[in-house]
Amino acid sequence: MSGHGAPVPMTSRKAGPLTGTADVPGDKSISHRSLILGAMAVGETKITGLLEGQDVIDTxxxxxxxxxxxTEHGGGDWSVHGVGVGGFAEPESVIDCxxxxxxxxxxMGAMATSPINATFTGDASLRKRPMGRVTDPLALFGATSHGRAGGRLPLTLVGAAAAVPVRYTVPVPSAQVxxxxxxxxxxxxGETVVIEAEATRDHTERMLAGFGATLTSEDSPEGRVITxxxxxxxxxxxxxVPRDPSSAAFPVCAALIVEGSDVLVPNIGLNPTRAGLxxxxxxxxxxxxxxNPREEGGEPVADLRARFSGTMKGIEVPSDRAPSMxxxxxxxxxxxxxxxxxxxMRGVKELRVKESDRIxxxxxxxxxxxxxxxxxxxxxxVHGMGPGGVPGGANxxxxxxxxxxxxxLCLGLASQRPVSVDDAGPITTSFPVFEPLMTALGAVFETTSIPA
Known part of the structure; x- marks a missing residue:
């Protein structure tokens, strides 16, 4: 089943070239953080270009x-009247993410140092994901948690009544932690210090500084030290909000593998901690x-043009690039x-604890x-089969x-036979306009799970 309703089976098939402009949604990482930090500021934060996918709506x-x-004003324009740091009220009902x-x-991080309780849940996929990697460091501040086995949702987090600052070394590369x-x-x-051996996406640090927090980041023998x-x-x-490089990856990569394609994806965030792909x-x-490289809102952006590339060759992707892609x-x-x-592709074990075991x-x-x-x-x-060499035909x-x-679904656009997925419903969580955007470029999708 999909996370938000009945399954939506879908099939993609080989068609003509993908051409045109792909206006992908706003960056999901920055959208989440805009809402959360706006809620922790004093006064009104105005946001344009917010990603209106289900994940962000839930936040x-x-x-x-x-x-x-x-408040939603339409067209990706939102405003947040914040309650200030430490001003969160205790929710009256369960928080469904x-x-x-x-x-x-x-x-969880934003509420953990306020003296309130909150219970969190999510869909079937999120309830399988480990939360201990977050609740363990939050316990150092004085917060306590009570969840299912393995620290899984549903989980109640009891905020610290008298929080203390911490010094924490992130055990695995994780921007979320x-x-x-x-x-x-x-x-x-006082000062809270986070040390990461491998640098991860730095949207939080950039945005905290923009909201007026005092924060420093420096490299040391231990790694990156953020104070x-x-x-x-x-x-x-x-x-x-810049447009999402993770969403841009799909029209970009589809254009690279579909013969004759030429696609422009404008206004894409190119933060170095996100641009590994x-x-x-x-x-x-x-x-x-x-x-047209430029800077918007403290983040580097550019317009990406992707054309069919029939001479691509496999490489060994450096493991230290994994956090950026x-x-x-x-x-x-x-x-x-x-x-x-x-x-x-080495150094990718983090993929095993994403929305699914992605490997x-x-x-x-x-x-x-x-x-x-x-x-x-x-x-x-992955042992490549060359342009047009993948048989396809699977569900x-x-x-x-x-x-x-x-x-x-992108694979099906360049395979010999159509490729189906059992449920395209979860796409709405991050890229609600994926189907119409790709169809406008020339992709062929059908809401059926049986390859023809």
Whole structure:
């Protein structure tokens, strides 16, 4: 079943070139953080270009439940009247974060140092995901949690009555964990320090600074050391959300594998901690160019042009690049399947605890489509079959995972036979306009799970 209703089976099939402009939605990571930090500021934060997918809508509902006034004005324009750091009210009902691991973990961090209780749940996929990686460091502040076995949802978090600052080394690269600790540190006295051995996406640090928090980030022998001074008064902001590079990955990669394609994707955020996929694609030989580079809202952006690239070759993707493209490995594995030679993706064990076990989901689906795969706990190897070389013809399980669904639908556009997914419903959580956007470019999708 989909996370928000009955399954929506869908099939994609080979068609003509993909051409035109793809206006992808706003960045999901920045959208979540805009709402949460807006709720923790004093005054009105104005947001344009907010991603209106279900994940972000669920975060908006949660901020209302904690006492902030969150208003939708239409066309991606929103406003948030915040309650200030430490000003959250105790929710009257359970906080349902749907499919969003980012939403639930960041919200837990934001409330963990206020003396209130909140119970969190989510859809079937989110209830399987580990929360201990967040509740463990939050316990250092003085928060306590009570959940299902393994720290899974539903889970009640009891905020710290007298929070203390912490010094925490993130055990695995995770922007969600780092961000949860920093948000918790806002309402703790003194300095909260987060150390990450491998740098992860830094939207939280950039946005905290924009809202007026005192924060430093420096490299050391231990890794990146981020120091936050607690109990600031956050100033409301006007935020223009860049468009999401993780969403842009799908029309970009589809254009690279569908013969004759030429697609422009404007206004894409190119934060260095998020742009690993585009670096990797160019190393493989992709015809991918960055036009009109500029800066908007403290984030680097550019227009991406992607053209069919029939000479792409497999490479070994450096493991230290994983944090900057962790969400993009599913669609990269599709590109790899239609390239020459093998593509080796190491350092990707984080994929096993995403919305699904993404290594297993992509491996099984690609194998069903005729692609040779090797894998272990931390590695995925795809043996490419060249342009047009993937037989296809399979019905692939999505496991309630939006990125798995979109990846296999893109594969069907360049396979010899159609490719189906058992449920395209979860796509609405992150990319609600995926189907009409891709169809406008020339993609052929049908709401049926049986390949013709």
């Amino acid at each position: 908006a509902k949660a901020m209302r439940a904690f006492g902030a006034e969150v 749907g499919n969003s691991g980012t939403g639930v973990r960041l919200i 780092k961000s949860a600790v920093l948000l918790a540190g806002l309402n703790a006295p 936050l001074t607690g109990q600031p008064e956050l100033r409301p902001q006007t935020i223009a 585009f670096t990797t694609l160019r190393e493989m030989g992709a015809d991918l160019t960055f036009e 962790i969400d993009e490995y599913p669609i990269l594995s599709v590109v790899a399947a239609l390239s020459q030679g093998k593509t080796v 297993d989901a992509m491996a099984r689906g690609l194998e069903a489509c005729g692609v040779r795969i090797e894998e272990d706990e931390d590695t995925l190897i 692939c399980a999505t496991h309630l995972d939006h990125r798995i669904a979109m990846s296999f």
